[in-house]
Amino acid sequence: MESATPVIVAIDGPSGTGKSSTSKAVAAQLGLSYLDTGAQYRAITWWMVTNGIDTADPFAIASAAGKPEIVSGTDPEKPAITVDGLDVAGPIREQDVTSKVSAVSAVPEVRARITELQRAIAGSAVTGIVVEGRDIGTTVLPDADLKVFLTASPEARAARRSGELEGADLHATREALVKRDAADSSRKTSPLAKADDAVEVDTTDLTLQQVIECVVTLVEEKRAGR
Numbered sequence: 001m002e003s004a005t006p007v008i009v010a011i012d013g014p015s016g017t018g019k020s021s022t023s024k025a026v027a028a029q030l031g032l033s034y035l036d037t038g039a040q041y042r043a044i045t046w047w048m049v050t051n052g053i054d055t056a057d058p059f060a061i062a063s064a065a066g067k068p069e070i071v072s073g074t075d076p077e078k079p080a081i082t083v084d085g086l087d088v089a090g091p092i093r094e095q096d097v098t099s100k101v102s103a104v105s106a107v108p109e110v111r112a113r114i115t116e117l118q119r120a121i122a123g124s125a126v127t128g129i130v131v132e133g134r135d136i137g138t139t140v141l142p143d144a145d146l147k148v149f150l151t152a153s154p155e156a157r158a159a160r161r162s163g164e165l166e167g168a169d170l171h172a173t174r175e176a177l178v179k180r181d182a183a184d185s186s187r188k189t190s191p192l193a194k195a196d197d198a199v200e201v202d203t204t205d206l207t208l209q210q211v212i213e214c215v216v217t218l219v220e221e222k223r224a225g226r
């Protein structure tokens, strides 16, 4: 691959494995765009909740799936997301959205809508893009130049998440992560899964900097055609 060719990097994995932190840093370091697909699923979930759609009713979600306009920024230095022109970067991280996002993202009409957006964004990235999520290597961008699947023990992931939230209970955080992963892995449409040709990186005992260096090296090797 020549360096002028846009490079497409897919980074998947369960919750708290370091996908966002790694993807943003790798994209910034290599001058690539960045797309947080979890933020898109959170944004559509936020819209459903805000508009009184019952998130336990897949038919109600399916019929509303085409309504919100979701726009994602792709600058890794300042990721942005709007719904119908409103900045929702803060609200989409709230607990209510986190607890409902797996149910909303399991609805095939939601996935079809968001997948189309993701492919359009990736297709228009001039230098290339790092796209992170759960089904990027398997479904959204199966021809990605590099696929990475990040993992880490539930204990390490819970400790990382608890560190972000003052006073968070480690056991409850671990249970919530495991529950969300189980829902995301067991849905029928495009579940959380490692692509057969993805490079698996267990980040349990690695620092964030080590994971970033590892992925940057993998991208550079691809670019060099090795």
Ligand SMILES: Nc1ncnc2c1ncn2[C@@H]1O[C@H](COP(=O)(O)OP(=O)(O)OP(=O)(O)O)[C@@H](O)[C@H]1O
Pocket: 013, 014, 015, 016, 017, 018, 019, 020, 021, 022, 038, 160, 161, 164, 203, 206, 207, 208, 209, 211
């Ligand atoms: N290798 C690492 N060592 C220690 N902490 C890390 C490591 N990777 C990420 N972190 C920290 O763990 C937390 C979760 O990371 P991040 O948000 O990147 O994970 P994620 O996989 O994108 O999670 P989610 O899918 O839930 O959005 C952050 O506070 C981040 O700084």
Ligand SMILES: Nc1ccn([C@@H]2O[C@H](COP(=O)(O)O)[C@@H](O)[C@H]2O)c(=O)n1
Pocket: 015, 037, 038, 039, 041, 042, 101, 102, 103, 105, 106, 132, 133, 134, 135, 136, 180, 184
């Ligand atoms: N490609 C993706 C990305 C995310 N999801 C769903 O969104 C949830 C939130 O993701 P975060 O990365 O922000 O934690 C996640 O739990 C999935 O339900 C998805 O389905 N596909």
